[in-house]
Amino acid sequence: MAVEMELSGNWNYPTAIRFGAGRIGELADVCRDLGMKRPLLVTDPGLAALPMIADAAAGCRAAGLVCEVFADVQGNPVAKNVDDGVAVFRAGGHDGVIAFGGGSALDVGKAVALMVGQTRPIWDFEDREDWYTRVDVEGMAPVVAVPTTSGTGSEVGRASVITDERDHTKKIIFHPRMLPAQVIADPELTLGLPPNITAAVGMDALSHNLEAFCSPFYHPLAQGIALEGIRLVKDWLPTACREGDNVKARSHMMAASTMGAAAFQKGLGAMHALSHPLGAVLDIHHGLTNAVVMPCVLVFNRSAIEEKMTALARYLDLPDPAFQAVVDWILALREEIGVPADLAALGLREDQIGQLARMAAVDPSAGSNPLPLTEENLTTLYQMALQGRIG
Numbered sequence: 038m039a040v041e042m043e044l045s046g047n048w049n050y051p052t053a054i055r056f057g058a059g060r061i062g063e064l065a066d067v068c069r070d071l072g073m074k075r076p077l078l079v080t081d082p083g084l085a086a087l088p089m090i091a092d093a094a095a096g097c098r099a100a101g102l103v104c105e106v107f108a109d110v111q112g113n114p115v116a117k118n119v120d121d122g123v124a125v126f127r128a129g130g131h132d133g134v135i136a137f138g139g140g141s142a143l144d145v146g147k148a149v150a151l152m153v154g155q156t157r158p159i160w161d162f163e164d165r166e167d168w169y170t171r172v173d174v175e176g177m178a179p180v181v182a183v184p185t186t187s188g189t190g191s192e193v194g195r196a197s198v199i200t201d202e203r204d205h206t207k208k209i210i211f212h213p214r215m216l217p218a219q220v221i222a223d224p225e226l227t228l229g230l231p232p233n234i235t236a237a238v239g240m241d242a243l244s245h246n247l248e249a250f251c252s253p254f255y256h257p258l259a260q261g262i263a264l265e266g267i268r269l270v271k272d273w274l275p276t277a278c279r280e281g282d283n284v285k286a287r288s289h290m291m292a293a294s295t296m297g298a299a300a301f302q303k304g305l306g307a308m309h310a311l312s313h314p315l316g317a318v319l320d321i322h323h324g325l326t327n328a329v330v331m332p333c334v335l336v337f338n339r340s341a342i343e344e345k346m347t348a349l350a351r352y353l354d355l356p357d358p359a360f361q362a363v364v365d366w367i368l369a370l371r372e373e374i375g376v377p378a379d380l381a382a383l384g385l386r387e388d389q390i391g392q393l394a395r396m397a398a399v400d401p402s403a404g405s406n407p408l409p410l411t412e413e414n415l416t417t418l419y420q421m422a423l424q425g426r427i428g
């Protein structure tokens with residue numbers, strides 16, 4: 038008789054990860070391991086209202102830590118959210134950050150921990166050339182990351198995506214030490230996510246694995262992680278959407294999300310280049326925009342990814358394993374989990390495409406797409422996605 042694998046473990050790449058149901062109970066220990074006595078817990082207002090956050094803060098206090106909650110974080114977070122968090126960190130004499138939540142809270146928490154030690158403005162640390170060397174590393178605060186959705190994988194990322202309100206662009210703030218020193222990945226924290234959010238963030242995780250898998254750069258470690266990440270999404274995302282309290286499905290989706298972010302240092306591509314302007318300008322959920330553009334981008338890239346898609350189709354055990362089988366699987370998955378098929382349904386208008394295409398062409402993700410991206414072909418991709426056309 039086969040023995041059921043226990044979905045729990047201590048992993049050490051890309052950082053220290055305590056993975057498994059119930060492991061949020063180790064939060065105070067993890068904070069103490071990093072030398073924190075006064076952690077600032079950064080989260081979003083929705084989560085701050087749930088017992089999950091009150092319980093975590095109470096657990097820290099019971100262990101003798103001084104723990105304050107900062108929850109002034111919006112979806113598609115802006116620099117003001119980071120500035121406000123830095124002010125609260127300094128006023129409270131905090132010595133570390135617990136970044137607790139979905140991508141927005143994790144990104145703001147990581148950026149607060151960076152910025153508490155800097156005198157330059159945040160935009161001086163954008164991910165360009167060697168700008169990260171401007172960071173005063175000594176001043177950075179340690180971070181424990183606790184993801185509560187399975188999508189962004191920001192808990193294992195070395196960057197935060199922050200929107201610059203001056204020109205409505207999403208900018209990547211990067212430093213290698215922004216990788217949280219410790220992660221608690223507890224799939225039980227995701228049991229309450231409604232099906233539509235589970236679907237949207239799950240499609241973000243899929244897009245990270247898929248774009249990393251398709252990226253033309255040589256990175257066999259990331260390639261292997263991405264392939265298995267895609268399989269976990271295929272096997273478990275529908276169950277996670279249908280049975281929200283299925284811990285096994287939630288565990289595998291949390292792993293797939295972490296794997297996506299570990300894989301995408303190999304590169305993202307047109308899905309994210311198209312998605313970032315939609316989030317920055319129209320404030321549409323990042324996972325949904327990725328899901329809508331996903332099949333269009335695969336078809337656009339077909340000539341460069343045909344062999345990879347055939348290998349993927351074989352690994353996923355799809356019928357007639359070839360390029361079209363992967364596209365058909367994604368279309369069926371999207372329908373099964375209730376993700377919209379066009380950007381019009383998400384509020385995009387034709388007259389906005391010109392501005393978005395100009396932004397997408399200079400997005401940092403554009404450079405690792407398998408085929409070169411231009412304002413012209415990105416305009417075509419937006420038009421296809423607007424109407425839900427694939428070919």
Ligand SMILES: [Fe+2]
Nearest residue numbers: 189241245323
């Ligand atoms: Fe993403």
